Amino acid sequence: MISPKHLPNQTSGERIEIFIKRHWFVFFIKILFYFVLFIMPLICYFLIGDALYGRYNSEIRMPIVILIACVYYLCIWLFFTANVINDFLDYWIVTNKRIISINQNGLFSRTVNEMQLSRVQDVTCEVSGFFATILHYGNINVQSAGTQQPSVFKQVPRATKAAQDILSLTEKNKCSGCGGCGVKQ
Amino acid sequence: MQISLMLFLYIYYGFLAVYLVFVTANLYHLIKFGFLTFGNVLISFLFIAITVILIYCSLALVRTVDWNYTFTIFNTTEETNPFMP
Numbered sequence: 062m063i064s065p066k067h068l069p070n071q072t073s074g075e076r077i078e079i080f081i082k083r084h085w086f087v088f089f090i091k092i093l094f095y096f097v098l099f100i101m102p103l104i105c106y107f108l109i110g111d112a113l114y115g116r117y118n119s120e121i122r123m124p125i126v127i128l129i130a131c132v133y134y135l136c137i138w139l140f141f142t143a144n145v146i147n148d149f150l151d152y153w154i155v156t157n158k159r160i161i162s163i164n165q166n167g168l169f170s171r172t173v174n175e176m177q178l179s180r181v182q183d184v185t186c187e188v189s190g191f192f193a194t195i196l197h198y199g200n201i202n203v204q205s206a207g208t209q210q211p212s213v214f215k216q217v218p219r220a221t222k223a224a225q226d227i228l229s230l231t232e233k234n235k236c237s238g239c240g241g242c243g244v245k246q
Numbered sequence: 247m248q249i250s251l252m253l254f255l256y257i258y259y260g261f262l263a264v265y266l267v268f269v270t271a272n273l274y275h276l277i278k279f280g281f282l283t284f285g286n287v288l289i290s291f292l293f294i295a296i297t298v299i300l301i302y303c304s305l306a307l308v309r310t311v312d313w314n315y316t317f318t319i320f321n322t323t324e325e326t327n328p329f330m331p
Contacts, residue, residue: 124311128258131304150279
């Protein structure tokens with residue numbers, strides 16, 4: 062496992078300022094969906110199990126029904142874990158020097174994107190949807206100078222504040238690089 | 247043509263083999279790319295435990311069946327087979 066104190070390609074003097082994962086509601090929705098899929102056959106069994114018992118209680122049908130049930134529940138668990146792990150292993154780390162975006166895309170695909178804070182040009186926050194508005198989570202797009210793809214923070218909690226924090230860090234990084242802005246107000 | 251229920255059991259074992267490959271891949275990602283926190287370790291442990299329980303329950307259920315039972319399909323006799331002289 063990766064230690065939070067030892068980032069990949071960590072430079073001297075670099076420290077983690079913001080560490081973001083997806084909002085808990087994203088996982089809750091997926092858990093709810095798969096829970097419904099899990100209990101549906103059980104509900105059908107309790108409702109109409111007695112009526113079907115005589116029909117399927119034979120030496121051929123019952124074993125096949127048992128096999129289908131085993132395969133169904135094993136697949137539910139596998140798809141649930143793959144789906145949740147896919148989102149669970151998405152991280153966005155903002156240090157005092159760079160932005161690291163780690164995205165798990167499916168079971169056998171992973172993208173790690175690094176962007177220097179000094180190259181950040183634009184930070185956009187999107188909050189859309191009923192639950193996203195109520196629970197204050199959304200997407201943050203961080204656009205850099207040049208042709209590099211924008212870094213997208215997906216479904217992160219307190220997206221507006223996180224975007225403001227990233228902007229402040231960017232400004233602080235630029236000021237520290239030039240030795241002070243020296244701008245009179 | 248006689249078919250034994252054992253055929254379905256072998257297909258199920260094949261499915262279990264493929265299933266274990268994907269479970270291993272999931273576990274590999276959790277351990278290699280997860281951050282070393284108490285939550286991640288707990289989730290990894292729960293994942294392994296629930297997977298083992300599910301596989302154990304399915305094998306226990308499968309063990310209650312008599313897989314040596316055979317059944318016949320395409321049961322043609324001399325009267326019904328048009329190709330018999």
